[in-house]
Amino acid sequence: MKSAVKAQQAEDSAETGAQQIRDAIREAIVERRLSPGTKLSESDVGNLFNVSRTLARAALQALSYEGLVSVEKNRGAFVAYPSPDEARQIFAARRLVEPGILREAAARITPADISQLRQLLLEEGRLMSERGQTARRAEIKASGDFHLMLAEISGNAIMQRFMEELVARSSLVIALYGQSTASSCGHSEHGDIIAAIETDDLDRACQLMLHHIAHIEADLDLRERKSLGLKEAFEL
Amino acid sequence: MKSAVKAQQAEDSAETGAQQIRDAIREAIVERRLSPGTKLSESDVGNLFNVSRTLARAALQALSYEGLVSVEKNRGAFVAYPSPDEARQIFAARRLVEPGILREAAARITPADISQLRQLLLEEGRLMSERGQTARRAEIKASGDFHLMLAEISGNAIMQRFMEELVARSSLVIALYGQSTASSCGHSEHGDIIAAIETDDLDRACQLMLHHIAHIEADLDLRERKSLGLKEAFEL
DNA sequence: GCGCAAAAAATTGTATACAATTTCGCCGCC
DNA sequence: GGCGGCGAAATTGTATACAATTTTTTGCGC
Structure with missing residues (x-):
């Protein structure tokens, strides 16, 4: 199959820890293992994946760009709850x-x-x-x-x-x-x-x-x- | 004017340092003050805006999501150079x-x-x-x-x-x-x-x-x- | 002068520490 | 029982430190 992102997939083999965490959370959201509105604290995510808050934070930020997670300043990240x-x-x-x-x-x-x-x-x-x-x-x-x-x-x-x-x-x-x-x-x-x-x-x-x-x-x-x-x- | 993101704009008044840096860099790119291919090192960006690498990094990550910056693992961030x-x-x-x-x-x-x-x-x-x-x-x-x-x-x-x-x-x-x-x-x-x-x-x-x-x-x-x-x- | 290897410097990836903010729990009062 | 205030705990925001990787510089031999 022709794929416009085939080249990018080769690149993704070098993907960082944050991207893998992002992908895992996305999957959990899409598969309804994580419900809309669920709080995703950086510590919890970091502990769950055995990384520091740094990577957890990066993953949550990435998911917020995709609209799957809502990050509220000083209050934390939540699985998005679309109106x-x-x-x-x-x-x-x-x-x-x-x-x-x-x-x-x-x-x-x-x-x-x-x-x-x-x-x-x-x-x-x-x-x-x-x-x-x-x-x-x-x-x-x-x-x-x-x-x-x-x-x-x-x-x-x-x-x-x-x-x-x-x-x-x-x-x-x-x-x-x-x-x-x-x-x-x-x-x-x-x-x-x-x-x-x-x-x-x-x-x-x-x-x-x-x-x-x-x-x-x-x-x-x-x-x-x-x-x-x-x-x-x-x-x- | 009706605006679908008017509510979000109220929210944006609480925007973080990283978002302001992201916006400034985006503007510089769009206005051609930063050329395609320009290297944007985290230190340089941090120094330029008087913040640590943390915020610089977050801003560059955000811009990479928008396609304006290309982040290459272990090599750094560059103003995107579309093929x-x-x-x-x-x-x-x-x-x-x-x-x-x-x-x-x-x-x-x-x-x-x-x-x-x-x-x-x-x-x-x-x-x-x-x-x-x-x-x-x-x-x-x-x-x-x-x-x-x-x-x-x-x-x-x-x-x-x-x-x-x-x-x-x-x-x-x-x-x-x-x-x-x-x-x-x-x-x-x-x-x-x-x-x-x-x-x-x-x-x-x-x-x-x-x-x-x-x-x-x-x-x-x-x-x-x-x-x-x-x-x-x-x-x- | 060129090419290569090694060392040094620069930079990125990530954890940790500290500051700031929010949330939670407890207590007293009505 | 509900509400408000206060302090403690939890969490987020950000800087700094350390590890890993890449790039640049230096020195040497041809």
């Missing part, structure tokens, strides 16, 4: 960029790429039929990976990195506001998108992608929670 | 997102926003008629600001921040590969885009924006430099 408005913006951003990424990917896609996407779909389907929290988490990851793989195929490292951020932040939003217990990514919708790409019907593929994103968003309950709580309190 | 391929990707990313941002901005734009955009155009025009390096730099900044203001009007903080990164990185690319001495942003093109937005002809506005971005990119000389150098050497 409903922020959630809307994340999905608006996805609607804005994903069709374009899809078009770029479709222009460059190879049969091997298609195979890999299909393989990912199989894996997704397999995880859906499994029970347990671990399978749920892996399923969430696999479904996000579909979008990330398209971004990778597009060959634009900048868009790929942006997409990585959007997907990670989406998973936070879904963890917070999702109403269904599934991954919220319609498994069959991924298949339909691939099929449309294969038949070179890009308008249809983009339409399906937008529908897919809307579907994910529709599953979220983004009503203002505080207002709702008060309203319900007085109606009882 | 021709990277340059192409930056402009491809702009072509992908800017029409969408423009449409979102157009949907929300107020007469006050239009006034402000026009004011920016006036300023751009004024700077164009001035001589000197300082005016050149300010002109470059003002022309990038047009794009940033549209992103701000769009009301999506995530897209706004991404656009900030793209504009900053574009200015590095233009500094490196630009052939004309002007800002490369066609001043009259900004005006045409505003006019199209005002008449609600968004298809035309988007077309103009794409043309505008293409115009900027066309002014770049992205041929591989080394090959060209050797070729010329043997032809002499």
Whole structure:
């Protein structure tokens, strides 16, 4: 597979301790092992990974640039807790960029790429039929990976990195506001998108992608929670 | 003006030393006071701002996340030196997102926003008629600001921040590969885009924006430099 | 003068120490 | 029982120290 960041991956073999800690925390967030709002103290992180606060701090700062962690001056770092408005913006951003990424990917896609996407779909389907929290988490990851793989195929490292951020932040939003217990990514919708790409019907593929994103968003309950709580309190 | 990051700006009044240093360095890069490839040692940066290496390091790390600085393990930090391929990707990313941002901005734009955009155009025009390096730099900044203001009007903080990164990185690319001495942003093109937005002809506005971005990119000389150098050497 | 090896200097990576700020726990009062 | 004040503990912000790595300088031989 062609990859715009293949060169960077060679570089990443020289990655620092802070980057490894960042990656581990990101994974824990995306896989819902760390909940939105969780306090991440530098000491705790440092102790957990057997490093000093220096590396913990660097890792948390890096995650704050990605929007996964919120660092508040003098108060510490927390797993980000996106507001409903922020959630809307994340999905608006996805609607804005994903069709374009899809078009770029479709222009460059190879049969091997298609195979890999299909393989990912199989894996997704397999995880859906499994029970347990671990399978749920892996399923969430696999479904996000579909979008990330398209971004990778597009060959634009900048868009790929942006997409990585959007997907990670989406998973936070879904963890917070999702109403269904599934991954919220319609498994069959991924298949339909691939099929449309294969038949070179890009308008249809983009339409399906937008529908897919809307579907994910529709599953979220983004009503203002505080207002709702008060309203319900007085109606009882 | 409505701004998606107005709340964050209140927060930024509590910004740390590292963030102020990051901002100062970013400005120096964007305004071409720091050239692509310049080494930025932690000690030098710390001495320059009268802080220890800790804050310098944090600032440089932040800038590396934005793509303006390249941090190489054990070797130090350098003002980024985008390759021709990277340059192409930056402009491809702009072509992908800017029409969408423009449409979102157009949907929300107020007469006050239009006034402000026009004011920016006036300023751009004024700077164009001035001589000197300082005016050149300010002109470059003002022309990038047009794009940033549209992103701000769009009301999506995530897209706004991404656009900030793209504009900053574009200015590095233009500094490196630009052939004309002007800002490369066609001043009259900004005006045409505003006019199209005002008449609600968004298809035309988007077309103009794409043309505008293409115009900027066309002014770049992205041929591989080394090959060209050797070729010329043997032809002499 | 050039190339190589070794030493010295500079710089980066990380831990630790100290200063500043926030949070927590306890106590007294209403 | 709740609130406020105060002191202690915890945590964050930043400088400094030490270890590791890279770069530069020096000395020597050809």
